[in-house]
Amino acid sequence: MLRATLKGLLGHKLRLALTVLAIMLGTGLIAGSYVFTDTLDRVFSDLFSESFAGIDAQVTSDVNDELASFTFPERLPESLVDDITTLEEVEVAVGTVAGLVTLIDPNGEALGGFGPPTIGTSWSDAASPLTVREGAAPTNDRDLVIDSSSARRLEIEIGDEVGVIALGTPERFRVVGTIGLGGSSNFGGATFVAITYETAQRLFDAEGNVDTISVVGAGDISPEALVAAVEAIAPENTSVVDAATAAEQQLSGFKEALDFVNTFLLAFGYVSLFVGGFLIFNTFQVIVVQRTQELALMRAIGATKRQVRRMVLAESVIVSVIGSIFGVVFGVVLAIGIRAAFSRFGGEIPATTPQIQTRTVLISMASGILVTLFSALVPAYRASAVPPIAALRQVMARPSERLFRIVSTVGTIVSTLGAGVIAAGLFLDPPDQIPRAAFVGVGAALLFIGLAVLSAAFARPLGRTLGAPIRVAFGAVGRLATENAVRNPGRTAVTSAALMIGVALMVFVTILASSLEATTNQLIEDTFKTDLVVQPIGFGGAGLSPLIADEIEALPEIELVTRTRQGPMLVEGDVEFISAAELSKLTEAIDIEVIEGDLSTVGIDEIAISEDAAGDLDVRIADSLDVEFARTGEQRLIVAAIYEEAGPAGDFYLDLESYKQNFVEDFDQSLFVRFDRSFDTSAAREAVETVLDDFPGATSLDQSEFADQAITGIRGFVGLVYALLALALVIAFVGIVNTLLLSVIERTREIGLLRAVGATRRQIRRMVTWESVIIAVYGALLGSAVGIVLARALVEALDTDQIVFRLPIVQVVIAVALAMVAGVVAAIYPAQRASRLNVLEAIAYE
């Protein structure tokens, strides 16, 4: 039996190749997701363990783990360094001061920009993982060293001048050397510069303080004993951990982010594989039909139903194993591609050897094999149902009324169920352990399967309707194309369903993106009351120096400047981001509808909160709210104002004074600037720009520029999503090619007959092409409809009148037009093959 299976496979290499291709594409993204995140994991594990090389323990302020990755903890007194050094268990202790900086080139332009941050730190010869690569260590207050890979990337050489902005105006430094981290130059894509200890303290406004203390133990002392000794003399709210633990702590926050990225990518991987399942299903269905006589013969000579079924399933397993192996290889290639995409989107990610773990191979292969087996199940049963008598007579099965009823009933039930599960996920409160996304995902899968089945019932009438213009335009060829497109409604439905899913998701994302853009524009238009916003360039560097607001405020052309800042806090165990502003001036800068209390008088121990958040947290005006800040720990704040919509502001507001007490960071996030009306607008802006010339890390935006920037951000993300969805579309495309090819092979005699009675090669090509276009457009239309409904449902579910639903008709029309083009392109090879058929061989073809 196995021999028959193998022969069957090898006898149809083309069929095999396309199925393998589908499985490969489907499993590729799954493998790629793991390879990508494992590789990143590897890079950062190395980085974090390297960063503690040569250190036995580290002392920092105690800070809640959840907040640690978003903010800086309180500083430690410098005196603690001396106290620790005097311990006999300690050989050396070194204090380090560090912070975010922006590098400026000699022309005054900011270097780097979007992407991983630039970190400035104090240099130490002892108890430090940093090593000099070339040149020398910094010795005076104008010396700076930079990590060697950033030096190369930014084209900075020893002897060059660079500017550094930390909290104030840029200061000039001379590059005296390049550094590495232990033996490597991997800083995880971040840029690292080091300056002398005293300079760092001055630059980061940390005189008398340090951020961390690195400790090296004396002799052979164990890490535990060292930690215990240091802990004994450390003040309260200080954390002392050994180097290994510190590395792990840093890595764990990062791993959470990686897990998120992995899940995000995997979701697209499973979408691709799901779409691939349709292709596989189709292929096996056709195989069974084409081999009806062969299967019947096997039954006639004594093969049992089960043996026939097993033969088809065995074939699917063999194909899926081959496909998944290719998939893993393809995954590695994709991981490199994803890295490139992320690099464009988020900044440089260091390249290392791709990490292919056993888990990756197992999961990818298991997914590929399971989906293939599952897809081949129905065809296998169908194969086993072939009666032995079929060997003796040629039967052309015609779909019966009964089948139609069954198909439409099953389709309706499954798709209704799917829609129900989606609705439950969107509108109801699902049980705690199951995330909403799981409901939506499973519901969508059911919906798509249901629609595919249902569309089989309607492929005939709908396909004929779509073909009507083609019939009119192309006469006999058009009629043949239309009839071919609908002669196997099941096959057409499954083929177009694959495209339907891809297009539905594409349209869904497009609608959400354009709705989001419309919403953003609306929001900015509604709330933006000032003339300018000043923001830092990129998100990797420091924020805005407080000096900027001071200097702008001093300009005669300026009537008002409102500073805002941002930071994390813990509320009921969750990390929430709060905004801070000079609340007395905030309502003049942006439109906020206050419902209760007075926003402008919110004081030190008070907080303003949005209506939504107040509802979620179940707090009313004058209630107290317990929060936790990284710097000051647990705090009890009084709700002093409740405002209507979160809008661009976020759900929580602190007054600037309160922020300054509770956060280490001392820089502004954005400034809202209003001109004095007695001055010319362009002159006023000119004046602001002149101030910003001294602060290259800052930029000013008017309302439309601000909106553009927000929308560019949305588009960048949507582009990434498109790229990931593209794989599913490619699979759907391969599916069309596959179906056409199989159909062409199946209809060899018919095509030969057409050629014999006078159809030209070109007419045959046209016939196949139009058949393809009908299938593609059918899928695209269904997909657009589903995408629109899903997007509408999601917007309804968000249940806020802030969201503007925007149906991008032009893009949807373009999607359908592109599907048409895809149909034409997909038909190129099958049509070629059909038109090249030798008439005589075709007539003789059995």
Next chain:
Amino acid sequence: MIPAIRAEQATKVYGSGPTEVRALDGVTVSFEQGRFSAIMGPSGSGKSTLLHCIAGLDDLTSGKVCIGDQDLGLLNDRELTLLRRTRVGFVFQAFNLVPTLSARENITLPLDIAGSSVDPQWFDRVIDVLEIGDRLGHRPSELSGGQQQRVAVARALASRPDVIFADEPSGNLDSKSGAQLLDFLRLAVDEFHQTIVMVTHDPLAAGYSDRAVFLEDGQIVDDMPGPTPEAVFDRIKTLEV
């Protein structure tokens, strides 16, 4: 008068070296207009090959075939296709019809493909003679084998080709529907002056024709005008000995 079809020294060789098969070996033959000719011979004698070559479905290794005054060897694939479309009709032994089209659509298919219009009077007359008027809306799978073959004949007649080629058209039919079909072919020749060249190995079928040409090992071995089944049967016997 120019014969409808003329083959001169037609030779067709399949393969080369030890596996070489001379399916046609210097066949020179003409088929007159308005007559019903049969090509006969034992299995493997080259009947189908000859038919395919004179119908422009296959090319010769050497020699020459003309339909009317047109030398087929001078035509490229596209010109051959157009020639088949306008001047030639086919009836095969089986699988004559496109399963997705109705009988009517199958009959008009060559005209539709060519983009020319159907002559309704001619169409009605053909339908009438072939007695398939009540079956026109059905798909091939809903027709009996005999009806399918008659639809195929109607298709071949519909475009009024110079010549109709038929390869064992009654081969798949029982004797009654076979005889009926041959009656129709005879009728087409007598009523419409249609030229028909038919391959068969059935003496009864050959009996319907005006002339039987005998092939053996790719060569013409006899040419019998006004064949009767008995005469043909006797001739075949001598061939097979």
